[in-house]
Amino acid sequence: MANQTSEVVLSTQDRRAVTGYCAVCAQDVLEIFERTHPADPRPRDALTAAWTFARGGERGKALRDTAWAALRAAKEADTAAAADAARAAMSAAGAAYLHPLADPHQVKHILGAAAHAARAAELAAGEDRQVGAVHLEQARRQATPVVVDVLRRYPAAPPGGGRVGELLRELDAALRNGS
Incomplete structure (x- = not known):
């Protein structure tokens, strides 16, 4: 948890583990974006940059630039499913920038890719929430002990965020509770 200065102890290896986890989650729905675009x-490119960082690469301008580019792709996407798939990729690259602040919004850096991927899958399946639940369960199983440990250093996920926020909080609770 956080100390009295509201900082979280966070190493580069922690960031790499979280980024790798996010890349795995986003990779599962990349085809949803690529089918329409x-x-x-x-x-x-954002996923490639995320994988590069997770495997020991630098956390620099190229990583940040690919995250922003994936966000622009999401905003320009023709379908909501493709937009969430692109946001999952953006979240994977952005995970490398997890801040050591005890702020609930930082949980989005840890679980945002999984939540956007689950929503993309739901939308691609005609708003089938069961499909989203399957993706969340898969994301729960893919979370390594390091990722869960990092998550537990932060406050619980914040309220809001529509359906993606609901998915984020559901996954957050499942990982914190070990279920």
């Missing part, structure tokens, strides 16, 4: 490499 086959010529747009921005979400895939």
